[in-house]
Amino acid sequence: MMTATVSRWARVRDSFLWYSFKRDKVAIASFIVLLAMVLSAIFAPLLAPTDPYDLALIDIMNSELPPVGMSGADGAFPLGTDAQGRDMLSTILYGTRVSLMIGFGAVILQAALGIMFGLLAGYLGGRVDAILMRIADVQLSFSTLMVAIIVGAVFKASFGSLMFGEIAIYMLIFIIGVAEWPQIARTVRASVLAEKKKEYVDAAKVMGFRTNRIMFRHILPNTLSPIFVIGTVQIANAIISEAALSFLGLGMPETQPSLGSLIKSGFDYIQSGSWWITLLPGLVLVVLVLVINLLGDWLRDVMNPRLYKG
Amino acid sequence: MSASPLVDIRGLEKKFDLSGSLLEQVSFKNGRFQRKQEAVHAINGVNLQVFKGEALCVVGESGCGKSTVARTIMGLLSPTAGEVHYEGKRIDTLEGKALLPYRRKMQMIFQNPYASLNPRMTIQQTLEEPIHFHHPEWSKADVLNKVQEVMQSVGIDPDWGSRFGHEFSGGQRQRIAIARALAVDPEFIVADEPISALDVSIQAQVLNLMMDAQESRNLTYLFITHDLAVVEHFGTRVAVMYLGRVCELAPTKALFASPRHPYTQALLSAIPRLEDGRPNYIRLQGEVPTPVNLPSGCVFHGRCPYANDRCRQEIPELFATDDGGQVACHGVEEGRL
Secondary structure, eight states, X not given: OHHHHXXXXXXXXXXXXXXXHHHOHHHHHHHHHHHHHHHHHHTHHHHOSSOTTOGGGOOGGGTTOOOTTSTTOOTTOTTOBOTTOOBHHHHHHHHHHHHHHHHHHHHHXXXXXXXXXXXXXXXXXXXXXXXXXXXHHHHHTSOHHHHHHHHHHHHXXXXXXHHHHHHHHHHHHHHHHHHHHHHHHHHHHHHHHHHTTSHXXXXXXXXXXXXXXXXXXXXXXXXXXXXXXXXXXXXXXXXXHHHHHHHTTSSSOTTSOOHHHHHHHHHTTGGGTOTHHHHHHHHHHHHHHHHHXXXXXXXXXXXXXXXXXX | OOSOOSEEEEEEEEEEEOSOSHHHHEEEETTEEEEOOOEEEEEEEEEEXXXXXXXXXXXXXXXXXXXXXXXXXXXXXXXSEEEEEETTEEOTTOOGGGGHHHHHHEXXXXXXXXXXXXXXXXXXXXXXXXXXXXXXXXXXXXXXXXXXXXHHHTTOOGGGGGSBGGGSOHHHHHHHHHHHHHTTOOSEEEEESTXXXXXXXXXXXXXXXXXXXXXXXXXXXXXXXXXXXHHHHHOSEEEEEETTEEEEEEEHHHHHHOOOSHHHHHHHHTSOOSSSSSOOOOOOOSOOOOSSSXXXXXXXXXXXXXXXXXXXXXXXXXXXXXXXXXXXXXXXXXXXX
């Protein structure tokens, strides 16, 4: 077992992926920033000065304090406070956590559905392919945001705001995940169509392996590169979708804010001079999406089979 | 050849549909709806028997249906008509679990060693998986032993098991592919042009490996190739195919010494010889007809210098000749040739 892990690490070190990562300064910088953001989001409860979810800690008298360095700032709130007196640094840390959770959760759901349907459509072909891909086409002809708005509004109306607040995070993962699966399904299907004609698949059939085994053990590992690339970009997309929904008031409630709902909550105060309530979470959102997209671009270049085969 | 055959193919036909779904078949022409169905007739009534211990070579030019025959026998394609029997049992209609014992007895070696190994699996995994699958009761050590044994028998160092397919050369990969086929201890191996993608210097190596394996493991081969030199070296019997039909089937020596069918004669005359200075090959007129619209009668009549009216109307069947072979030719039957 020990030798297996050692050789795996050695393989990563010898791989083209690692080699090109070391030479790409943009990729390294993006990765470091993303890693810092993910880690600070994961450890938000330890890092944040206050718990923004705990109403007892909020003092309304502290509301709309500016960030440190401006007149009237309070050293206890380095990035200022929002309209309810919550510490901006804490809410941003917790908000990043919520946004990332929704982003990753939605993409995991998308990937699960997309890989499943893409594999089935590509490998089985015929009628299964036609039906699944027509469903995907129909779904792609609706804008994700439109579907999410309708579903979100219906849920909010039927569950009530309070109940909706509790399940909002799962709702958003579900809505964004289900709305975007065709992207991954189409990519997987295209790769499966190319892979299934290769002789190693015939060899597996001749061995008598069952369809499931051939699909998941033999074909799926060979289609992973494009899934990784699409998956990375989709995380950024999911975070943006969530932010947009939250901005429209259909996403995370203000008591449990994501970056999107933070931007929204500060939007009302931007004219009265409290620009930091909107601008700071907005900046974090932009940086987060930017680094994920930059990493996605790098992955796409590296894993492009026309540039590198293997 | 009185023993019952190991593999018996009867009246095998395979058509590949070209016309697509019903909507694509219907066209509107001259004020009427017409339905047009087209198909490639890849094989049209092939009868072959493979006997235990022999190496039956199937030769023919590109597109004559050699590979389709191989794939149909292995169950990668289902025949449009006809039957495939293994040891007297019909196997082309079996599915799933019922087919598994035959999967173990029949294996296949593919043409392209660069595509026939899963690029994401190590050699060890590639070889272990079939053994594990067919012998779930074996212990880990048993499986490892078996993998080592087959790797050694094809001349691949068992220490290379943790490497991936792309780290090997074409000849090494083909030997690994042979090892994979041997891993489940088959009796019958279909080899679909196993050496045509290899360097000439490696071809002999792989061919000798296959002959050694035949001897030590008592294998039976169905060997698809278009290389006549290989046939002469390797084959016990030879089946010559043209446009989806077997036109001559004979023991290798007899076929090379006295080819009977006009097509076989033309094919063999194309082998470069050292004996005389000028080439005296038989020049066939025209081209192979399209397998979409098969010619009536003998498929070869359009290019055969000896064709008469009967050849244009009646499809010749294989009949036994005095030298132990079988020929499908009206001319030979009538004694005209």
